[in-house]
Amino acid sequence: MSSGTKRIEANWLKEADTRTVMEALGAGARFVGGVVRNELMGEPVSDIDIAIAETPERAQALLEAKGIKVVPTGIEHGTITAVMPSRHYEITTLRVDVKTDGRRAEVEFTEDWVEDAKRRDFTINALYADADGTVHDPLGTGLDDIRMRRVRFIGDANQRIAEDYLRVLRFFRFHAWYGKGEPDADGLKACAEARENLRQLSGERVSVELLKIAAADEAGSAFRQMAAAGILSVVLPEASRLDRFENLVEIERDQLFTCDPLLRLASMFDLDKAGVEALAARLRLSNRERARIAAMLTDQTKIVAYLSIREVRKALYLIGVQCFKDRVMLGWAADRKGHNTFQWRALLAMADSWQRPDFPLTGQMVKAAGVPEGPEIGRVSREVEEWWVDADFTDDEFSIIERLKAVVQATVY
Incomplete structure (x- = not known):
């Protein structure tokens, strides 16, 4: 030794x-x-x-x-x-x-x-x-x-990879975290040649490595290298937005934000609900991870840098803090103008300080207004709630009751 x-x-x-x-x-x-x-x-x-x-x-x-x-x-x-x-x-x-x-x-x-x-x-x-x-x-x-700061396989790279194909992804992960300069040429060649074997790996093992790569400061370079070697198309064919991903990594680094690997990974995709379901099933993501990715990618709420305070409050109430902040970060990463940093940061700050208001209308109040027991109570309550949200969560009880009466008179009797 x-x-x-x-x-x-x-x-x-x-x-x-x-x-x-x-x-x-x-x-x-x-x-x-x-x-x-x-x-x-x-x-x-x-x-x-x-x-x-x-x-x-x-x-x-x-x-x-x-x-x-x-x-x-x-x-x-x-x-x-x-x-x-x-x-x-x-x-x-x-x-x-x-x-x-x-x-x-x-x-x-x-x-x-x-x-x-x-x-x-x-x-x-x-x-x-x-x-x-x-x-x-x-x-x-x-x-x-x-x-x-050189990441090299021990002995013959092809043999090391044949022992465990996950080492292909680990090669890029370790270089992103600890390497300097270009990846080792022999290792890169061996990884590219073994890429099809990655299909044999379980979804859990693949997703764990992808999230670890995504968490690295040099994650953008790592995924570009994986794409160039034909590896990304095997393990993550949905990754069509590497540009947005790289921008997000840069934003988190420049703004000293805590790294969010799942958000970073999701920023690579443009998927509908069915696409998210297929991705989550293949990578064996948890229910919470699947739901979060689906929310941020499929939500249609208007999120732009110039939202008014009133619009921010409404969006937060309708989609929740987590989805709102995810949508803000994706919007920021897609913002090509480069001069809206203050506005995007302000939206995040408002989300962090926001407290969800309690809808003051109760089922008993709706019932007292003459609405019969059953699904009508829920429908009328939702109608009034929509108005209340549009009214910027007014605490004027008289106005709320008047709106309730109007809804009941127009839709119940």
Whole structure:
């Protein structure tokens, strides 16, 4: 194993729970993958994954001997999870793939760190670190690629992709998040050649990767590269509005807005309700995700930068805050003039401060006006509500009652 003098210093290394887990596992355990990569690149660290030369059963016994709760989350593939008060630690036994079909792998456990590194996807993910932060680069290429911010497959790119076709999308995701310059040529070529195999993947796995790509600062370039390689037409043939998507990414970045991956993804589409249903079914989106995309793409409410305050209140009441803000962002991203930033921001601010008014008319009031029990009460109430909304939510009770009387006299008697 190639081991240099590179050492990382990080708060997560010093956390009491981290030290407790590593001490329980012993010298045969090392941090691995994203936690090492991100620390070396100066990126935020969230999950802490650990690799160990012991079998999963032995690792579990070591942890439980120290009173640490263990969940066998994927023990057949060598993975257990140590549950600590501050965070969970995923611990996986070193392994090699003995059989793959592009979607899943059969593994055997090993004690060889080099063999474990070889089965990983990219060189920047094949780095390990001891409990004291000493970095190990078994393949001798990861640290250089970290320094160059270069995303490369380990060994033969075609072989790595054949082991799991999702690595095609991961290639673009990792380059968008961590890469610099143009994507690795060999990797790009291998991804393009394997694009049809993406049809074998489950919708859930594809949608998760697409949303992660969409969340990157360089998402616009990533999706353009995927389109040029013929990959986007395979996984997302509905993506006809990359221009609007790129504008939205730029707006969120320039205005320091929190990234909204689902909104970004939806901005690529011009779909009717049936189109959204088909997309959601294929990508196995949740009911909430499907409903939100359908609302923002099919709603016909007029949303423009120059809406009056009265028009804003009406739109918010009719379509709700979430749909209104989504429509504003899509309208902003489609705005070619480039000088309406203040107006678009003002619409978002009004939405954030808006409080939905309560319709003052009750069913009892409608009934007292002479409307019989049944569906007529709901119909008359909706008629008056439409007027009340158009009247900018007047709180004049006399005017509301007069309108109720007029509706009853004209449509009930």
